Amino acid sequence: MIAAIHLGIGQVAASLALVAVAAVVSIWQRADLERDVAIATVRSFIQLTAIGYVIKLIFEQNNLAFVAALLAVMVLFGAITARHRARRVPHAFWPLLLALALAGATTLLLVVALGVFKPQARYLVPVGGMVIGNAMTAAAVALNRLGDDVADGAAQIEATLALGATASEAMRPLLRRSLRSGMIPLIDSTKTTGLIFFPGTMVGMLLAGATPINAVRLQLILLYVLLGSVALAALTSVHIAYRNFFTKAHQLRELPQPSG
Amino acid sequence: MLFALREMTYRRGGRVILPALTVALEEGMTALVGPSGAGKSTLLRLLNRLADPDSGTIHYRGRDLRDYDVLELRREIALVPQLPALLPGSVAENVSYGPRLCGRQCELNRALALAGLDSTFAERSAQQLSVGEQQRVMLARALALEPAVLLLDEPTAALDERSRDAVERTLLELHQRVSAAIIVVTHDQGQAHRLGDRVLILDGGRIQPQPQAVSA
Numbered sequence: 001m002i003a004a005i006h007l008g009i010g011q012v013a014a015s016l017a018l019v020a021v022a023a024v025v026s027i028w029q030r031a032d033l034e035r036d037v038a039i040a041t042v043r044s045f046i047q048l049t050a051i052g053y054v055i056k057l058i059f060e061q062n063n064l065a066f067v068a069a070l071l072a073v074m075v076l077f078g079a080i081t082a083r084h085r086a087r088r089v090p091h092a093f094w095p096l097l098l099a100l101a102l103a104g105a106t107t108l109l110l111v112v113a114l115g116v117f118k119p120q121a122r123y124l125v126p127v128g129g130m131v132i133g134n135a136m137t138a139a140a141v142a143l144n145r146l147g148d149d150v151a152d153g154a155a156q157i158e159a160t161l162a163l164g165a166t167a168s169e170a171m172r173p174l175l176r177r178s179l180r181s182g183m184i185p186l187i188d189s190t191k192t193t194g195l196i197f198f199p200g201t202m203v204g205m206l207l208a209g210a211t212p213i214n215a216v217r218l219q220l221i222l223l224y225v226l227l228g229s230v231a232l233a234a235l236t237s238v239h240i241a242y243r244n245f246f247t248k249a250h251q252l253r254e255l256p257q258p259s260g
Numbered sequence: 261m262l263f264a265l266r267e268m269t270y271r272r273g274g275r276v277i278l279p280a281l282t283v284a285l286e287e288g289m290t291a292l293v294g295p296s297g298a299g300k301s302t303l304l305r306l307l308n309r310l311a312d313p314d315s316g317t318i319h320y321r322g323r324d325l326r327d328y329d330v331l332e333l334r335r336e337i338a339l340v341p342q343l344p345a346l347l348p349g350s351v352a353e354n355v356s357y358g359p360r361l362c363g364r365q366c367e368l369n370r371a372l373a374l375a376g377l378d379s380t381f382a383e384r385s386a387q388q389l390s391v392g393e394q395q396r397v398m399l400a401r402a403l404a405l406e407p408a409v410l411l412l413d414e415p416t417a418a419l420d421e422r423s424r425d426a427v428e429r430t431l432l433e434l435h436q437r438v439s440a441a442i443i444v445v446t447h448d449q450g451q452a453h454r455l456g457d458r459v460l461i462l463d464g465g466r467i468q469p470q471p472q473a474v475s476a
Contacts (some may be wrong), residue, residue, distance in 0.1 A: 159345035159398075162308050163358035163405065164335035178384070249330045251310055256274060 005208050016041070017196045023096030055125055064122045071108075071128045075100040082140035088147025090244040090253065096139050099237035103135040104128055107229040116221055127225065130201075134186060136232030142182030142234040143241055149174045150228050150245055150252075157252055166168050167246040175238050199223070261322070262287050262308060262409065262441050268316035270302060274446065276465070277302050280316065281459070283467040289435050289442045291456025294448055295437035298462045300445040301342060304411045307443070308339040335362060342414040344394035346386040351377075351397050354386050358405045365402050374437065375400035376430035392423040396430070403438070410434075412444040428454055 019041050026033040058066045079097040087093040108128055117123035150157065153174060160170040191200050201222050205215035245253055263285040264470060270278040277299045281282050283288060294300050296393045305311050306318060309330050318325045320429060325333065335358065357367035369379045381389075389465050402410060415431065416424040425456045428451065461468050 154341060155341065156345040156347075158305075158310055158342050160347070160357075161271065161310060162334055162339040163361065163401065164331045165357075165361055166331065169361060247312075249309060249312065249326075251312070 004189040006019075031116060036236075049211060058121050058125060064119065064121070064124075067121050067124045067128070069126060071104055071132065072101075074129060074132045075104055078136035082136045082143070085140040086143035086147055086241070088151055089143045089241050092143055092241055095237045095240035095244070096136075096143070098240060099139045099233045100132055100135050102236050103139075103233035104132045106232055107131045107225055110228070111221075111225055116203075116225075127222070131226065131229045135229050138230040139187065139233045139237035141185065142178045142238050145181040146178040146238055146241060148172060150242075154252060161250055161252065165250075167243070167250045171242045171245075177243060179228045179234050182238070183231055186226060186230045190227060193219075193223060236254040261285075262320070264319040266317050266319075268306070268313045268318055269312050270299075270306060270311065270312075272302070277420055278306075278364075279465040281318075281465065281467060285443060285460075286458070287441045288457040289431075289444065289455060291459045292443060292445045292462055292467075293452035293459060294447065294462035296447060300383060300447075301413050302464055303391075303462065304339055304413050304443070304445055307409075307411055308334055308337055310339070335405045336407055337409040338402035338405050339409060339411040340398050340413060340415065342404045343395035343418055343433075344391060344398050344418075346397060346401075349386060350382065351384050351386050351389070351400075352382040354397055355382075355400045355404045358427075368404070371400040371404040374403050374434055376426065376433075391418045392427070395419065395427065399430075403434075407440055409441045409443070412442065414445055414447065417447070424451075431455055446471060 009057045019037060022037045025031070026037060054070065056068060075097065076099045079093055082096045082100075085091045086096070089095075108124055111117050111121045111127065112124075117127060129202065145250060150171075157170050157174075161167070189197075189199075199219050199222075202215045202219040206212065210218075247253060261284055265281050265283050265285075266279060268281045269276065273458075281303075282370065292303070293299055302311070306313060307320075307325075309325055312326065320328070320333075320337070323346070328336075338358075347357060352368055355368055355371050359366040368382060372381055373378060377393070377396050377400060381393070386394065389397065395418065399412075399415070412431070415464050419427060431442070432455065444452075444455055446455075458469065
């Protein structure tokens with residue numbers, strides 16, 4: 001059992017000294033990031049405090065409908081955020097929304113069905129948040145690559161379509177590359193975990209007083225769960241989104257100009 | 261009549277590329293000549309249905325292009341684009357790609373020979389060929405589909421004079437050996453006359469027959 005630790009607001013305030021270090025470095029080196037450091041500090045404080053109270057409420061209620069509602073909001077914001085990184089993909093929002101929802105729902109249902117976690121708010125909320133967050137990054141990276149590859153490879157795609165290939169056949173190599181782009185960062189960090197860095201969950205557990213073995217086991221579970229969810233998110237987003245590049249007659253649409 | 265375009269307009273990026281074009285394209289070898297940006301490549305893309313007109317119609321052998329199954333149509337009206345765009349893999353894999361899509365056998369050596377390549381090219385990596393050789397593989401890849409119409413977009417634009425002459429000889433031989441109608445787009449008036457049974461000029465979005473058309 002993890003021994004709960006209690007942190008006062010004073011300890012949080014003390015850690016701001018390190019934010020001051022970041023600000024000083026920025027000013028000293030004229031990196032022009034002090035404003036961003038300030039915004040990041042204030043936003044993280046407000047957002048995490050707010051979500052902390054929401055999670056506290058949901059833990060107290062322990063009602064799965066509240067859990068589902070919170071995760072749905074995360075999926076929605078995740079899709080909106082990821083869409084900005086997939087600017088070259090037409091109408092990327094819906095594929096992203098579906099990808100995050102599917103990855104989140106499938107992963108949580110599986111871990112509950114396999115008995116890894118109990119169907120309780122205190123497990124589903126943090127695990128769901130991690131799954132959706134990682135799924136969002138993977139889907140955004142995959143669609144970003146897809147948009148770039150379609151723009152760069154339009155001639156190749158049309159040459160293949162001209163031979164009577166369907167849009168799906170013409171896109172096969174690009175879909176494979178996009179899927180790999182979405183999955184590789186997590187696979188690589190999973191390979192080096194424990195050697196080059198300590199993952200966040202394990203660090204949190206150790207700080208909270210868990211035994212190292214328990215911390216490692218939970219971390220392993222999460223890493224394995226994330227591998228599956230990231231694969232699902234990248235696969236779903238890429239395979240739905242590529243269709244938006246084509247008309248029903250297997251014609252490559254005029255590509256939108258990336259904004260910003 | 262091979263193709264009949266009636267009041268056909270095509271826009272791209274809000275700009276009119278081909279305004280209300282009306283023209284008939286006949287069987288045999290037609291050379292379509294015009295300056296860069298005249299819409300020649302766009303016209304070939306429209307004939308292959310890689311794009312559709314914004315208004316007006318294109319008929320192929322008496323039927324609207326849109327009434328054909330688009331995938332079958334593209335195998336029947338094969339387009340060889342201006343720049344080589346081969347798939348990673350061997351020449352054989354590239355040439356047999358089209359027939360394999362529709363479950364047909366590929367007469368690899370015949371397609372290579374028609375494009376002026378000997379059978380030793382089959383196992384070579386497509387990416388390691390010269391531009392001229394890649395262009396011939398693109399031609400072989402289209403010929404492997406045994407198309408009824410062959411659309412060639414600037415087939416020698418990226419080649420030096422010697423390679424250009426060799427490709428022109430290949431195309432003239434091809435014209436004798438296969439029954440396919442050929443439409444070749446070029447910016448080179450001389451080439452248009454050397455290759456075409458008839459020469460059409462596309463300029464400012466209008467097509468006119470070349471007044472002093474000369475057979476090659």
